[in-house]
Amino acid sequence: MAAKPTQDDAFVTEITKQSVDFSRWYLDVVRKAELADYSPVKGFMVIRPYGYAIWELIQQQLDQRIKASGHVNAYFPLLIPESLLKKEAEHVEGFAPQVAYVTHGGGEELEEKLVVRPTSEAIIGVMYAKWIQSWRDLPVLINQWANVVRWEKVTRPFLRTTEFLWQEGHTAHETADEAQEETMKILALYKDVCENVLAVPVMDGRKSDSEKFAGASRTYSIEALMGDGRALQAGTSHNLGQNFAKAFEIQFQGRDKTVQHVWTTSWGVTTRLIGAVIMTHGDDSGLILPPAIAPWQVVIVPIPRGTWKETVLPKCEEIRDQLKAAGIRVKLDADESQTPGWKFSEYEMRGVPLRLEIGPKDIEKSSVFAARRDTRAKASIPMDGLADAVKGLLAEIQAGLLERARKFRDEHTFSADSYDEFKATMAGRPGFVIAPWCEDAACEAEIKAETQATIRNIPEGYGEAPGKPCIKCGKPAQVSAWFAKAY
Amino acid sequence: MAAKPTQDDAFVTEITKQSVDFSRWYLDVVRKAELADYSPVKGFMVIRPYGYAIWELIQQQLDQRIKASGHVNAYFPLLIPESLLKKEAEHVEGFAPQVAYVTHGGGEELEEKLVVRPTSEAIIGVMYAKWIQSWRDLPVLINQWANVVRWEKVTRPFLRTTEFLWQEGHTAHETADEAQEETMKILALYKDVCENVLAVPVMDGRKSDSEKFAGASRTYSIEALMGDGRALQAGTSHNLGQNFAKAFEIQFQGRDKTVQHVWTTSWGVTTRLIGAVIMTHGDDSGLILPPAIAPWQVVIVPIPRGTWKETVLPKCEEIRDQLKAAGIRVKLDADESQTPGWKFSEYEMRGVPLRLEIGPKDIEKSSVFAARRDTRAKASIPMDGLADAVKGLLAEIQAGLLERARKFRDEHTFSADSYDEFKATMAGRPGFVIAPWCEDAACEAEIKAETQATIRNIPEGYGEAPGKPCIKCGKPAQVSAWFAKAY
Numbered sequence: 001m002a003a004k005p006t007q008d009d010a011f012v013t014e015i016t017k018q019s020v021d022f023s024r025w026y027l028d029v030v031r032k033a034e035l036a037d038y039s040p041v042k043g044f045m046v047i048r049p050y051g052y053a054i055w056e057l058i059q060q061q062l063d064q065r066i067k068a069s070g071h072v073n074a075y076f077p078l079l080i081p082e083s084l085l086k087k088e089a090e091h092v093e094g095f096a097p098q099v100a101y102v103t104h105g106g107g108e109e110l111e112e113k114l115v116v117r118p119t120s121e122a123i124i125g126v127m128y129a130k131w132i133q134s135w136r137d138l139p140v141l142i143n144q145w146a147n148v149v150r151w152e153k154v155t156r157p158f159l160r161t162t163e164f165l166w167q168e169g170h171t172a173h174e175t176a177d178e179a180q181e182e183t184m185k186i187l188a189l190y191k192d193v194c195e196n197v198l199a200v201p202v203m204d205g206r207k208s209d210s211e212k213f214a215g216a217s218r219t220y221s222i223e224a225l226m227g228d229g230r231a232l233q234a235g236t237s238h239n240l241g242q243n244f245a246k247a248f249e250i251q252f253q254g255r256d257k258t259v260q261h262v263w264t265t266s267w268g269v270t271t272r273l274i275g276a277v278i279m280t281h282g283d284d285s286g287l288i289l290p291p292a293i294a295p296w297q298v299v300i301v302p303i304p305r306g307t308w309k310e311t312v313l314p315k316c317e318e319i320r321d322q323l324k325a326a327g328i329r330v331k332l333d334a335d336e337s338q339t340p341g342w343k344f345s346e347y348e349m350r351g352v353p354l355r356l357e358i359g360p361k362d363i364e365k366s367s368v369f370a371a372r373r374d375t376r377a378k379a380s381i382p383m384d385g386l387a388d389a390v391k392g393l394l395a396e397i398q399a400g401l402l403e404r405a406r407k408f409r410d411e412h413t414f415s416a417d418s419y420d421e422f423k424a425t426m427a428g429r430p431g432f433v434i435a436p437w438c439e440d441a442a443c444e445a446e447i448k449a450e451t452q453a454t455i456r457n458i459p460e461g462y463g464e465a466p467g468k469p470c471i472k473c474g475k476p477a478q479v480s481a482w483f484a485k486a487y
Numbered sequence: 488m489a490a491k492p493t494q495d496d497a498f499v500t501e502i503t504k505q506s507v508d509f510s511r512w513y514l515d516v517v518r519k520a521e522l523a524d525y526s527p528v529k530g531f532m533v534i535r536p537y538g539y540a541i542w543e544l545i546q547q548q549l550d551q552r553i554k555a556s557g558h559v560n561a562y563f564p565l566l567i568p569e570s571l572l573k574k575e576a577e578h579v580e581g582f583a584p585q586v587a588y589v590t591h592g593g594g595e596e597l598e599e600k601l602v603v604r605p606t607s608e609a610i611i612g613v614m615y616a617k618w619i620q621s622w623r624d625l626p627v628l629i630n631q632w633a634n635v636v637r638w639e640k641v642t643r644p645f646l647r648t649t650e651f652l653w654q655e656g657h658t659a660h661e662t663a664d665e666a667q668e669e670t671m672k673i674l675a676l677y678k679d680v681c682e683n684v685l686a687v688p689v690m691d692g693r694k695s696d697s698e699k700f701a702g703a704s705r706t707y708s709i710e711a712l713m714g715d716g717r718a719l720q721a722g723t724s725h726n727l728g729q730n731f732a733k734a735f736e737i738q739f740q741g742r743d744k745t746v747q748h749v750w751t752t753s754w755g756v757t758t759r760l761i762g763a764v765i766m767t768h769g770d771d772s773g774l775i776l777p778p779a780i781a782p783w784q785v786v787i788v789p790i791p792r793g794t795w796k797e798t799v800l801p802k803c804e805e806i807r808d809q810l811k812a813a814g815i816r817v818k819l820d821a822d823e824s825q826t827p828g829w830k831f832s833e834y835e836m837r838g839v840p841l842r843l844e845i846g847p848k849d850i851e852k853s854s855v856f857a858a859r860r861d862t863r864a865k866a867s868i869p870m871d872g873l874a875d876a877v878k879g880l881l882a883e884i885q886a887g888l889l890e891r892a893r894k895f896r897d898e899h900t901f902s903a904d905s906y907d908e909f910k911a912t913m914a915g916r917p918g919f920v921i922a923p924w925c926e927d928a929a930c931e932a933e934i935k936a937e938t939q940a941t942i943r944n945i946p947e948g949y950g951e952a953p954g955k956p957c958i959k960c961g962k963p964a965q966v967s968a969w970f971a972k973a974y
Binding site: 037039040041044045046047048049051052053055056072073074075076077078079080081084096097098099100101102103104105106107114116123126127130131136142146147149151152153162163165337 | 524526527528531532533534535536538539540542543559560561562563564565566567568571583584585586587588589590591592593594601603610613614617618623629633634636638639640649650652824
């Protein structure tokens with residue numbers, strides 16, 4: 001669309017400073033960078049073209065990896081009969097408070113209420129029961145790109161909205177081991193995308209029982225740390241055991257001719273990832289996008305001096321075409337109604353990784369002036385071999401953002417061996433605090449009530465009994481858990 | 488997913504012959520080729536991986552062209568307040584009987600009922616009113632990939648389902664001319680995709696007033712002819728005039744400083760296109776897919792004789808990798824539990840354009856045995872330069888399918904100058920009958936009641952007054968209209 005700024009978008013200085021109010025800063029960036037907008041339906045957002053372009057790039061990277069690991073895409077119905085949702089007891093208990101009901105269709109009241117899918121285990125379970133008969137039919141490895149609806153009281157663009165977009169994988173396996181292997185494989189895939197595409201470092205581990213997906217045997221998550229010291233769950237992978245297989249009678253004849261229930265998994269990441277990117281990399285000037293998901297990796301701003309239209313502009317077009325041919329996503333902004341200074345702020349605010357300024361003097365020197373968004377480093381680059389130089393810079397920016405975020409995360413990760421130490425460390429929004437825990441849900445609940453901190457997950461490496469007492473009850477700890485205040 | 492056939496899928500001879508019952512043939516193909524399945528919710532289908540892979544290929548081709556013509560993607564809410572739908576009078580009248588209502592969310596009855604989007608003009612209209620202020624903001628060229636729900640009494644997989652997937656473009660322009668230009672540009676884009684990707688020839692033209700989109704000034708469609716002689720509307724492009732702009736107060740300050748309403752368009756194609764492909768190209772053996780949208784363009788079937796595993800299989804793998812490297816979508820089926828004969832039928836039924844058989848003798852001759860799905864022509868091809876030969880064959884198949892379908896369509900297109908001639912020609916399912924029409928809706932309705940034929944559209948080339956009397960009332964005809972019995 002025409003992304004021309006309207007009057008009230010013109011002043012990027014209107015973005016609240018992170019240090020003043022991180023939450024307002026976030027909303028300002030979402031609005032000013034035209035990532036999303038509020039809709040007339042409470043809790044529902046509109047994803048604007050610039051935000052959706054980021055989502056498409058994330059989708060491509062995820063979809064490639066999901067397919068490369070043997071999965072295929074399919075599409076299941078949006079509406080689910082209420083009776084199906086009720087088949088798995090924990091599942092319905094977890095989701096019932098959040099569902100939207102369709103009660104009328106085609107001018108008539110429906111015989112049975114339909115639920116707008118909050119997730120698709122139920123409807124997919126019914127189909128798998130129909131499709132799977134023999135061990136030869138296994139594994140079934142299906143993914144779906146879809147919208148889901150979960151009624152939320154408090155919403156925030158990308159982070160928590162009543163409707164959101166996601167991918168949901170649903171797999172069925174012959175053995176418990178294979179299901180567990182799949183669960184962990186996907187967790188690693190998600191970690192790969194977060195770190196190597198979004199440049200968002202994540203800690204992967206198992207959720208505590210109280211934070212499990214409704215109906216899962218084990219839930220694993222990846223957890224990122226936002227710029228304000230709060231954690232964000234960025235993706236989950238569930239080993240559903242035989243819970244859904246039993247509820248939906250998904251059975252197969254095994255190699256030994258006995259009839260058995262399959263073992264299933266499910267896993268998903270959502271448009272929330274865009275929120276993670278904003279809050280991991282952004283600064284007071286706005287968005288900072290990792291090149292891998294930047295709709296425009298490079299913006300070219302001509303400096304309009306003298307006979308620039310005859311000299312500078314054609315060169316800018318030539319360079320744009322060169323970069324495009326090299327597979328770089330590039331925008332040339334030759335709009336005369338805005339000054340270069342306005343454009344600098346605008347594209348900084350929109351997080352474009354690299355700006356190339358080209359004026360008459362640059363042309364004389366046969367170079368361009370490059371400004372990095374992440375470090376604000378500036379340098380003159382020869383036009384000769386520019387595409388390679390730009391690719392190199394983009395790769396540096398991508399790696400630099402991950403490194404910077406990892407450093408921030410590590411500097412905001414603490415450990416505590418006593419409850420006093422824990423409470424002192426957890427004051428404010430320090431980041432992660434690793435602490436020994438007995439695995440008793442009562443201790444977890446008390447810690448949450450008293451400190452607002454929740455167990456984000458229990459990383460595998462830290463999963464062994466730490467040989468220390470639980471910070472809350474003093475009994476022997478079973479695990480080292482990562483605590484944080486979270487979104 | 489594991490697409491291994493289960494017992495009841497094993498016999499492709501179970502497909503009803505087209506000549507016996509075209510409608511049952513269609514359903515058999517959809518089920519046997521695992522394109523779609525019925526779901527537990529009446530009228531909702533599951534798009535299975537093989538069907539969805541076709542949709543993804545269609546999507547890619549459409550999306551590329553939509554973006555190349557200056558449009559960007561975005562995402563708008565699934566649920567629309569009922570009051571918004573009611574703002575455009577004709578729009579609500581057209582869609583009200585078909586909508587599904589969400590009345591409860593989060594455990595509470597909603598203050599205002601929400602409609603599951605049947606199309607998104609209303610919700611997008613509200614946003615455009617917010618985003619557009621000046622002529623500088625125009626045009627707005629946005630597309631959305633989404634699911635929509637329209638309650639249907641009689642459904643058929645892909646052709647008419649209560650929920651379907653589509654893209655819907657929504658644009659806003661400064662002038663009436665620009666909106667009309669956009670409407671026609673998209674119609675041409677749709678025609679290009681249908682003919683050059685799906686190999687489905689279409690007739691493009693204007694809909695009669697009674698067949699217009701609810702709220703449109705003018706609706707244009709592309710119409711295809713199915714193998715049973717019935718027409719199928721394959722896509723529509725609407726010039727909405729200022730109807731929605733006025734209903735939603737989408738205004739801008741013009742170049743002359745006056746406040747004006749924008750001119751809007753909307754346009755869409757759906758998963759119905761998959762139905763068009765099935766019914767245009769399929770035969771008694773099942774599906775025939777044009778290479779451009781075939782999930783597997785080539786299947787390699789090794790002939791398991793003697794020491795095939797040491798000789799034939801490695802060669803098959805080598806050829807698979809060669810073809811893959813050349814950008815060809817190829818599947819090697821080395822499954823020992825099925826015979827080559829079974830595989831031949833299976834991949835024919837699934838419409839794979841080209842089969843390569845490779846046995847010990849082919850290896851000796853350093854050639855492969857190729858069988859085309861479309862013409863069933865068979866030939867030996869040297870392994871040397873195989874990828875290029877395969878590419879050539881696929882291009883031939885793609886072109887051949889379009890040519891064959893165009894020939895069929897032309898042979899099933901007739902004209903009639905009197906009502907008696909029209910009725911005689913329209914008996915059974917002859918295809919299209921072109922006839923002079925006065926543009927009076929009463930004549931159109933009577934013709935439909937008496938012959939079941941509807942006006943599919945009025946092609947531009949045939950749009951001038953034919954200088955003949957209307958076949959129904961005898962008054963001077965305004966246009967030559969294309970009539971057919973339609974899906």
